[in-house]
Amino acid sequence: MKVVKLGGSLLEQPEKLNALFQSLKQHEDEIVLVHGGGSLVQQWLSTAGLHSEKQSGLRVSPEPHMSYIVGGLAGAANKILMKQAIASGLKPIGLTLYEAGVNCVRQSESLGQVGLCQVSSTEPVPALLADLLMHGYLPIISSIGFGENGEWFNVNADDAAVAVAATYNADLLLITDVEAVLDGSGSPLSHLNSESIQQLTQAGVIKDGMEVKVRGALSAAKRLRRCVRIGSWNVMNNPFSGTQISE
């Protein structure tokens, strides 16, 4: 199984999205999509007159903001991707982290309903995603999760993708709006490991959303004992593009 995470910026670029789904068709029996939609959520919250802020790349998510966040991610963003998948001849099924077998807990009081995914190394791998793939479906998972008492959570979509890949012991590819992680002069970096990530983060070269992404990719590479790739929409067609993250 390959978990492919799509950043929210792609939702606003139908041509790139179309090209990406065409390339996904060649791997349809093994791909699971996990998606974000941060820019769409931001628009919905602003339109509702709600001020939203981020702490270390995570959106502070008070309960009164949650219906907009859930509506944006599990609703509009998920269904925009379903539209594109159907138009590309694929058979999507829209899910949250809960149906994918990933449970969440509250990350911290100060972040409100931001969820932290719990990945068990002892429980058996849930069967649902493999069953869906076997029946020809393309699972499209939003980064909305639930706790054991039914509380809903907003999970950073990179963290959500890492958790799905870890739960299913799957390959992980993070697709974003830049061709690769870039160095201080804006050139793409082909490889990164723990040491270079620490240096570039401390130097402020890797920051904001990319910092969360790179840290997630590194923790997944360690846990899965394989490389994780960060790249742009055409990385499926060119597996050597983007940045390879290893331990």
Ligand SMILES: Nc1ncnc2c1ncn2[C@@H]1O[C@H](COP(=O)(O)OP(=O)(O)O)[C@@H](O)[C@H]1O
């Ligand atoms: N060193 C870097 N290389 C590339 N992008 C970086 C870097 N540091 C910060 N960024 C920013 O991170 C962004 C990607 O993270 P993010 O916006 O969270 O993406 P996504 O929505 O795909 O998860 C890039 O568009 C860029 O503005």
Ligand SMILES: CC(=O)N[C@@H](CCC(=O)OP(=O)(O)O)C(=O)O
């Ligand atoms: C807790 C948290 O930060 N959640 C993110 C979830 C969406 C996301 O991560 O979207 P991208 O992949 O497009 O950035 C948010 O509300 O923006």
